[in-house]
Amino acid sequence: MQKLLAEIAHCTVCAPALPHAPRPVVVADPRARLLIIGQAPGRRVHESGIPWNDPSGDRLRVWLQLDKSAFYDASRIALMPMGFCFPGTGKSGDLPPRPECAPLWHERLLTAMPAVQLTLLVGQYAQRAYLAEAAKTTLTENVRAFHDHLPRFMPLPHPSPRNLLWLKRNPWFETDLLPELRLHVARALA
Secondary structure, X not given: XXXXXXXXXXXXXXXXXXXXXXXXXXXXXXOOOEEEEEOOOXXXXXXXXXXXXXXXXXXXHHXXXXXXXXXXXXXXXEEEEOOOOOOOXXXXXXXXXXXXXXXXXXXXXHHOOOOOOEEEEEOHHHHHHHHHHHOOOOHHHHHHOHHHXXXXXXXXXXXXXXXXXXXXXXXXXXXXXXXXXXXXXXXXHO
């Protein structure tokens, strides 16, 4: 695993497409029992090198009922985005994850983490990639049908502050899904 993480840390495959130097951000350990697959690091995460080190991460930890020390315990939780480097900013926020990372690194990382019990698919990019034919038409449909994907996967909306309107329009997320999410996360980490 250490050799693989060192390779990832030195990856420059997408460098020509980035507005800055590559800085892959990923946390993985063979003992991890929970895997969180997000989209791509934002600007703050790019600067700090710490995944989910932003308001989205704060909300995600609230959803999971995990404090920072538990969330960042690599022996229990792996953090792997679809794109490992900050893709830059577009007109309406961060650009989509670079497409090079997942095909290049995901399978190798997954193979090196045999203890994973549950994978949280945060956002549409992770859901499209991992739910494949089982994916519904929209993110909302994927998240609402979370039972269909258990026990292996649990789709979630992105916890970005930009999604407050989605959360307000879908109160079932807090009342129905969050208790189930917390239960399945606790079981995976037990």
